[in-house]
Amino acid sequence: MTNTVDAVLGVVGVVDAVTAQLRARILSGDIRSGAALTEAAVSQTYGVARPSAKAAIEQLVANGLLVRTAHRSARVVGIDPGTVRDVYRTRARLESAALRELARTATVPAAATAANAEILAMPAGPDPATVDPDLRFHTALIDALDSERTGRMYRSVLDEVRLCMAQVQGRRLLDAAVIAAQHADILDAVAAGDGQRAAELLDAHLASAEERLVEALGAD
Amino acid sequence: MTNTVDAVLGVVGVVDAVTAQLRARILSGDIRSGAALTEAAVSQTYGVARPSAKAAIEQLVANGLLVRTAHRSARVVGIDPGTVRDVYRTRARLESAALRELARTATVPAAATAANAEILAMPAGPDPATVDPDLRFHTALIDALDSERTGRMYRSVLDEVRLCMAQVQGRRLLDAAVIAAQHADILDAVAAGDGQRAAELLDAHLASAEERLVEALGAD
DNA sequence: TTCGGCGGATTGTCAGACAAGTGTACCGAA
């Protein structure tokens, strides 16, 4: 766990560095789901002592990116349809709650508008590059609440969302134009102060994404 | 991190045992807020090696019960009004989302009804014993969603709620009869399928509790 | 075929050590 001051200066300990490296490799799909990560292997790969490797692995386990049973190697979590559903329903709960609050004051986060503009500027059709601004759009909704704890929670499920996406390697992505349109509708509802409608649109938006992911997963 | 199988058998490692002990002592108010917890002290108190004590402390830091800056002792988090507000707003988001979902199918969790019956059976007036069934009532709402991730998140904020309550040592508690009545109203709205009303009642319920906590805190 | 035992692999826990950083108390100078 790194504190704010050190984070700003970019100063991190060995374990945090290893954790960040592993996280990036897992989320990018470099380390495939189900692959075993032994403490010894991590220790050797990054040239750190085993206790440090152990600590890094434990952080990722706490983050839900790895699973481990006693005396067994840690493995990258396998994403099954049940997991996808749970992840998406959980994020939907947080995001729709956020929308209702924002609608109460008709507050449209500027960061969300900006992120959606990026999506809209892309060529129509499925494109892996839409993933990043898409996630930024949704994150902006949560960040607008300015709640440390809600933000922490959301980010933890978002890691799993990224993992889901790495799992299906960008196949069957949604059309950029469709995504942008749905986002715009949501923001319109917020601007109109209609929290109920915004929440419903969001639920539909996420439900369709969830469905695509589940069906892409079933194709394996 | 203990797996399910071991948890059922009550088999836990040293670090988990220490973590549980410390957590209990912190949440019960035995270790006052702001108190320093050095690795050496924990190690000596429970007769474990320093790495084990370190791991236990790190788990509690990840849980948000302790805070630590590099090369400084870990300390029990100080609860200020801002923290209370953030904790209560975060739990309100999760719980109201749960109520809307339950109302959609007019599902009233049996565990919630049971917990509220316990509160109702107590003598009227403030009573520290109401805290436990009260928390069980709210937890029952989340558990009814049957979502692993949402449950995990909720439990993590609930730990902080307990910490808040330990901080004010049960002063200025709400009247048991009032609490039970508000809970009953919420469940009625759910049974009627009126998610909007249930969410509003819950928000008011939690907002008043939050207010009491903040004002009790300010009295120090 | 099924059961029990054996060995390799991996983690859990410990002891001990050194480096590095933080806060504080002390002391000298203005």
Added chain:
DNA sequence: TTCGGTACACTTGTCTGACAATCCGCCGAA
């Protein structure tokens, strides 16, 4: 007296090395 700098104690970060406990797969025997 007050301010500034320095030395020290305390604590954490990390490493090395080690042993016990446990789990897995494999093999042989009934």
